[in-house]
Amino acid sequence: MExxxxxxxxxxxxxxxxxxxxxxxxxxxxxxxxxxxxxCTHPNLPPFGACRMCIVEIDGLRxxxxxxxxxxxxxxxxRTDTPTLQNLRRSVLELILAEHPSACLVCxxxxxxxxxxxxPDKAGRTTGCNTCNNKQVCEIRDLSESIGLTSLPYVPFYRxxxxxxxxxxxxxDLNLCILCGRCVRICKHQHGLATIxxxxxxxxxxxxxxxxxxxxxxxxxxCGSCVDVCPxxxxxxxxxxxxxxxxxxxxxxxxxxxxxxxxxxxxxxDRAVTARAINExxxxxxxxxxxxxxxxxxxxxxxVPRVRYGLVLREVGWETAIARARERLQxxxxxxxxxxxxxxxxxxxxxxxxxFTGEVMKSSHLIxxxxxxxxxxxxxxxxxxxxxxxxxxxxxxxxLAGIELLILQDCYPxxxxxxxxxxxxxxxxxxxxxxxSQNGDFLALRRACLPPGFARPDWSIVADVARALGATGFTYxxxxxxxxxAGLQPGRLRVERGEAPPAAMDPRKRWTHFRGHNLxxxxxxxxxx
Amino acid sequence: xxxxxxxxxIAPNVHELVIEARxxxxxxxxxxxxxxxxxxxxxxxxxxxxxxDAEAGTVTLVVIEVGxxxxxxxxxxxxxxVAHLVGxxxxxxxxxxxxxxxxxxxxxxxxxxxxxxRALKAAQNRVISVVEARSHYLHYxxxxxxxxSDELIQTTMDGSEGIKGHxxxxxxxxxxxxxxxDRVIAVGCAFMMMLTARTTQPxxxxxxxxxxxxxxxxxxxxxxxxxxxxxxTKFACVDGPFFDAHQVDWDELxxxxxxxAVEETHSLETTEPHARFRV
Numbered sequence: 160m161e162x163x164x165x166x167x168x169x170x171x172x173x174x175x176x177x178x179x180x181x182x183x184x185x186x187x188x189x190x191x192x193x194x195x196x197x198x199c200t201h202p203n204l205p206p207f208g209a210c211r212m213c214i215v216e217i218d219g220l221r222x223x224x225x226x227x228x229x230x231x232x233x234x235x236x237x238r239t240d241t242p243t244l245q246n247l248r249r250s251v252l253e254l255i256l257a258e259h260p261s262a263c264l265v266c267x268x269x270x271x272x273x274x275x276x277x278x279p280d281k282a283g284r285t286t287g288c289n290t291c292n293n294k295q296v297c298e299i300r301d302l303s304e305s306i307g308l309t310s311l312p313y314v315p316f317y318r319x320x321x322x323x324x325x326x327x328x329x330x331x332d333l334n335l336c337i338l339c340g341r342c343v344r345i346c347k348h349q350h351g352l353a354t355i356x357x358x359x360x361x362x363x364x365x366x367x368x369x370x371x372x373x374x375x376x377x378x379x380x381x382c383g384s385c386v387d388v389c390p391x392x393x394x395x396x397x398x399x400x401x402x403x404x405x406x407x408x409x410x411x412x413x414x415x416x417x418x419x420x421x422x423x424x425x426x427x428x429d430r431a432v433t434a435r436a437i438n439e440x441x442x443x444x445x446x447x448x449x450x451x452x453x454x455x456x457x458x459x460x461x462x463v464p465r466v467r468y469g470l471v472l473r474e475v476g477w478e479t480a481i482a483r484a485r486e487r488l489q490x491x492x493x494x495x496x497x498x499x500x501x502x503x504x505x506x507x508x509x510x511x512x513x514x515f516t517g518e519v520m521k522s523s524h525l526i527x528x529x530x531x532x533x534x535x536x537x538x539x540x541x542x543x544x545x546x547x548x549x550x551x552x553x554x555x556x557x558x559l560a561g562i563e564l565l566i567l568q569d570c571y572p573x574x575x576x577x578x579x580x581x582x583x584x585x586x587x588x589x590x591x592x593x594x595x596s597q598n599g600d601f602l603a604l605r606r607a608c609l610p611p612g613f614a615r616p617d618w619s620i621v622a623d624v625a626r627a628l629g630a631t632g633f634t635y636x637x638x639x640x641x642x643x644x645a646g647l648q649p650g651r652l653r654v655e656r657g658e659a660p661p662a663a664m665d666p667r668k669r670w671t672h673f674r675g676h677n678l679x680x681x682x683x684x685x686x687x688x
Numbered sequence: 689x690x691x692x693x694x695x696x697x698i699a700p701n702v703h704e705l706v707i708e709a710r711x712x713x714x715x716x717x718x719x720x721x722x723x724x725x726x727x728x729x730x731x732x733x734x735x736x737x738x739x740x741d742a743e744a745g746t747v748t749l750v751v752i753e754v755g756x757x758x759x760x761x762x763x764x765x766x767x768x769x770v771a772h773l774v775g776x777x778x779x780x781x782x783x784x785x786x787x788x789x790x791x792x793x794x795x796x797x798x799x800x801x802x803x804x805x806r807a808l809k810a811a812q813n814r815v816i817s818v819v820e821a822r823s824h825y826l827h828y829x830x831x832x833x834x835x836x837s838d839e840l841i842q843t844t845m846d847g848s849e850g851i852k853g854h855x856x857x858x859x860x861x862x863x864x865x866x867x868x869x870d871r872v873i874a875v876g877c878a879f880m881m882m883l884t885a886r887t888t889q890p891x892x893x894x895x896x897x898x899x900x901x902x903x904x905x906x907x908x909x910x911x912x913x914x915x916x917x918x919x920x921t922k923f924a925c926v927d928g929p930f931f932d933a934h935q936v937d938w939d940e941l942x943x944x945x946x947x948x949a950v951e952e953t954h955s956l957e958t959t960e961p962h963a964r965f966r967v
Contacts, residue, residue, distance in 0.1 A: 262822035262846035267853060268883070275879055275942060278949075281956065283753030283762065284701035287822045287845075311846045317700060317825040334700070398957045428950055456954070 169235040184226040184237055185213050195239045196248055196305055198255075198298065199339040200227035201388050203440045204348055210339055211251045212302065215239050223247060249306055255337050256299070257313040258362075259391065263288035264303045265310050281401055284322055285335060285392055293392030295403030299337070320365065326374045327684030328381055328397055328449040333365050335393040342366060342385035342394060349442050350664065354379050375688065382442035382663045383449060387435060397684075398452050399425070399433035409607035410437055410652055411589055412597075413447040414503055415678070416534060416670040418660035419597040420447050421652035424589040424607035431455045431589050431608040437654050444662030445688065446669050446678065451588055453682045454673070455608065460570060461584035462612020472582055477613065477623070484581055485627035487564050488520070491546035497524035499538045500550040501674065504617065505593030505604055507638050510645035511618035511625075512550070519630045528553055534670030549575070550585070550617060552675025568620060571676050583620050586610035587674065591617075592638040594650035603650030689769035690724075693746055695762075698828040699821075703751045703762045704738075704799070710745035712775045718783060718807040719898065719930060722747060722775030723906040726760040730771065733757045734903045734925070736875065737776065738799035747775075750799025750828075756955045777906045778929045781896070783807045787814065787870035790862070791837075792855035792884050794820040797875030798829055800898065804873065806836040814838045816869075818858045820880070824849035855880065860887045869893050874933065878941055885933035895933035899924045901944055916940050 165180040171188055178187040183206055188195050199210035208228035215226045218236040223244065226237070238244070256264070266272065272289065282290035288300060323331040338357070343366055346354050354377045358367040368377035386394045405425035413420045413434070421437040431452040436443040464480035465472040475483075488496070498516045500509065509527065516525040524544060528536040538553040546564035547554070552573040559565065559578060567575060568583040576582060589607040593616075596602075618641055625633040635641045642649075662669035666688050671678060679685045694706035712722060721736045739748040753762050761770065781804055789808050793801040798819045809815045817837040821827045822845045834840045841858050842850030851858060859872060872895040874884040881897040888895040901924050903913040908926035915924055916937035922928065 260823065262844065262848075265847075266822075266845040267857075268845075271883075272879065275882075281755050281953065282701055283759055286700050286826055290701075311848070314848045315823050315825070315846060317823070319700065319825075401953045401956070453957075 167231055167233045167235075169231055169233070169237065171237045172239055178231040180231075182231050184215060184217070184224075184229045184231050184235070187231045188226065188237075188239060193239060194305070195226055196302055197227055198302060198337075198390060199341060201341050201345070203388065204341065204344050207340060207344060210255065210337075212248055214244060214247060214251075216241060216244060245306070249308065252303060252306055252308060253312055256303075256308075256311060256315070258316050258318070259299065259335060259337050260286045260291075260315070260317065261288070261299070261303070261311065262286075262315070264300065264308060278403065279401070285332060286317075291335070291392040292395050292400035292403075293335075297392070298390035316362070318365075326379075327687040328383070328445070329374065329386060330395050330397045330400065332393055332395070333367070335391045336366060337391055337393075338364060338366065339390060340366075341388040341390065345384045345388050349382070349384055349659070350380065352378060355385070380442075380664060380666050381445040381449065381688065382659075383435070383445075384439070384442045387439050396433055396449065398449065402427045402432040405432055409589070409605045411605045411607055412595060412602040412650070412652060413443065413451070414588065414595055414597075414604070415446040415450060415673055416444070416660065416662060417503070417597050418444075418656075418662070419595075419600060419602050419653045420444075420656060420660060421602075421654045422447055422451075424451060426608040429609040434589070436656075437652065438656060441656045442659045442663040444660055444669050445666045445685070446662065449684065450678060450682050453684075454678065455588060455590065455611075457571065457681050459572060460611045460614070461572060461582065462614060463584060464613065465582040467580045472576060472579065477615075480581055480583065481623050481627050484566060484624045487580060488546065488566075488624070488628060491564060492521050494522050494524060494541075494543060495545040496520040496522040496548075497526055497540055497544045497546070498522075498548045498550070499526045499528065499540070499553055500617075501536050501553070502527050502529045503595065504550065505591065505595050505638075506601075506645065506647050507593045507641040508550075508617040508621075510641055510647075511621050511633070511635075514632070515621050515625050515630075519625045519628055530670070530672070534672040536672070536675055550674070568617060569674065570614070571681065573675070584610075584612060584614035585620070586614045586616050590614070594642060594647050600653065601648055601650045603652055689771065690773040691769045692764055692766055695764070695766045697762075698750075699826050701753050702796070702799075702826070702828055703753065704828075705749045705751055705761070706746050707749065707770065707773060708745055709747050709773050709775070712773065713740040713742045713745050713747050716740040716742075716747065716776040717780030718803045719781030720776035720778045721906075721929060722749070722773055723777060723903070724749075724761070724770055724774075725772040726757065726764060726770050728771050730760055731757040732772075732904055732906070733761075734777070734900070734906060736796065736800040736898065736929075737803065739803050747773075748799075750796045752796050755952050759956075774906065777925060779927070781807075781873070781930055783811050785812045788816065788868060789813045789871045789873065790816045790818060790859055790869045792818050792820075792859055792872060792874040792876070792880070794855060794876035794880045797877075797880075797898070798827075798833070800875045801873070802829060802832055802836065804875075805833060809836050809838070816841070816862075818843065818855040820844070820855045820876075822846065854883065856883045856887045859884065863888065863891045863893065871896070872933075873930075874898075878938065878945060881933065882936075882938040885936065885938070889934045896930045897933040897936065898929040899931055899936065899941065900929070901941060902947065915944075 197213040206228035208225040213226045214223040216238040279294040285291045405427045408425040434451045463474040528538045530536045548566040566581045567579045570587045590610040593604040622633040691708040735749045791801045816839045820843045875898045901913045904910040906925045913924040918935040
């Protein structure tokens with residue numbers, strides 16, 4: 160297909176360069192390392208040409224066309240950085256900033272302030288960069304630097320609009336909005352919907368819903384694309400907003416349903432703080448975009464192994480917990496033992512579970528349940544089972560009659576804790592490496608953050624117990640070692656997702672459960688959808 | 689219970705609260721503060737007194753919404769009651785006749801210097817109030833301060849009102865121009881107070897700052913608010929809040945104030961009661 164695209168030759172700033180037909184002047188320039196300041200345009204959006212930051216001079220064209228919406232043509236002669244253009248751009252930015260709290264941009268104490276306060280201070284209402292959640296990743300700040308803004312000639316106008324804090328996941332402060340329209344356009348582009356649009360006229364224009372309804376009432380799917388493209392701090396992800404760009408990230412697969420979207424999970428101080436689609440051109444659902452950090456960061460996550468002493472489960476060290484498991488499991492070999500997990504668990508976990516159940520416990524009861532359309536799993540224990548090791552909340556208390564030993568391994572407490580002899584804290588989602596099988600595809604899990612407390616990957620807990628029980632093997636040094644033993648092919652990331660997953664277009668189609676836990680109980684905001 | 693008699697957002701993110709607290713209002717002196725808990729489970733947070741009315745039995749606070757606790761407080765409505773209010777706390781500012789006193793204030797400090805300016809003026813001082821904000825729409829108490837100051841100078845970072853710059857620029861210029869300041873008192877964020885200290889030190893002008901470290905009980909028991917002043921460790925709650933600005937270990941103060949930054953952010957994100965904030 161590439162061969163059929165006609166190549167054009169044009170001149171930018173005296174340099175002869177080539178461009179495939181159909182490319183805009185801005186795209187061509189950026190691709191050749193010629194920077195043109197730009198703002199309202201976005202790689203995931205069709206050209207718009209609203210902000211006028213990317214204006215250029217083109218021989219034979221009147222005025223100053225916007226390079227983002229002007230197609231490159233054969234023989235075109237373009238200048239991007241003349242003194243006239245620089246002045247015009249500065250004026251355009253000054254006008255944009257007249258309605259954006261930007262005093263910090265022209266503050267004479269800026270250098271000293273950045274030294275003492277590199278991160279923004281928290282604030283209910285942002286009135287400058289120093290209290291702006293967007294400070295560390297702000298496109299306006301970059302732009303003002305590249306354009307060399309030194310003063311604000313117009314008296315700034317603050318809109319005094321109330322900060323909108325009643326929506327789940329997204330907090331909107333329209334006092335920071337510069338009306339670039341990226342959010343309006345991405346919503347139309349990705350969903351074909353006008354959930355949000357420009358409201359009112361002139362200096363009163365703002366981005367909002369029709370008739371002042373809430374985002375939920377207006378049909379928002381909470382895919383978060385509008386937050387992704389917002390160049391200011393106007394649209395913010397509530398959970399992530401004070402972390403800036405985070406301290407690092409990993410690319411992994413979201414396993415909160417079977418769509419297998421490739422996501423990038425960002426961490427700060429080893430905790431997950433936000434997750435985004437790797438390919439932001441196709442939206443992901445509310446769970447993948449907003450659900451993972453709050454689920455992983457829940458206050459009641461299991462952090463420490465616990466062992467029963469009389470009426471209470473007492474927090475103990477790993478050695479004590481493993482020793483108790485060894486001591487109690489010894490008496491339940493054969494088919495009186497069952498291990499229950501979900502088929503959505505990683506293949507490495509399932510390999511170790513399988514070996515443990517078959518080779519160490521000599522039982523045929525490795526029960527792998529497949530979640531239903533909501534992600535819920537229900538398992539029944541076979542008759543004669545006296546010892547059960549459950550890797551989640553899959554079995555109802557009423558069905559545990561006759562069980563003499565119950566081991567729970569999970570990320571959150573559950574109703575069976577009162578019956579359990581041992582509780583192991585497990586690392587989940589973005590806390591683990593591994594491979595998952597989804598619809599015949601092998602997808603990679605890559606650890607992005609640390610689990611809370613002493614929680615560990617599922618396979619490593621089972622392997623430790625196996626070794627304690629005297630089994631040979633089970634001496635894996637890493638998840639990769641398990642994968643090698645199991646002969647797993649390396650997982651990949653499903654970055655190129657042709658279509659958005661169903662839940663991204665309708666949040667009611669999301670899975671409601673993970674590992675047997677109702678996500679609504681763990682993630683504030685889901686209940687409001 | 690302490691009833692919120694009046695409450696309004698006097699500038700973006702700046703809230704003025706008038707709270708019924710008869711005993712506190714009877715005893716309050718300029719420069720003192722109160723510790724307040726919005727509800728039974730709130731954190732204890734110190735707020736500087738902006739004013740009080742012994743007759744009506746009320747105290748006035750200027751509160752900036754920053755984290756979880758201030759958010760709880762400012763989301764309460766007129767007529768609601770805060771769970772606990774204790775005060776007045778801290779050593780009142782010494783009010784004598786010094787001559788010319790410059791008051792530098794920013795942020796909540798603009799509210800805090802109102803009662804200080806009034807008292808200093810009543811003691812026959814020449815009071816110069818210098819107040820800073822990022823932009824014109826963030827200034828407040830203009831008329832109130834004008835009434836109790838001999839000179840009121842407003843600065844903005846963007847130059848949209850008054851002098852472009854900060855309070856330290858104004859005070860530094862006055863000192864360089866040879867204007868005699870007998871005392872400088874700064875109330876605001878730690879950064880602004882530190883800059884004030886650096887500016888006045890070469891001129892040898894006695895400078896006091898109202899320090900605002902993390903504080904828990906406010907009565908000298910816990911030691912959370914300790915600050916290094918010269919060779920000594922002091923408690924901002926019972927030895928302060930006013931200290932000699934030139935003796936304060938500012939780097940330590942910044943570090944101590946940031947001690948719980950991660951926890952503060954975490955509490956904010958996991959407990960934002962967004963369902964309650966209907967607009």
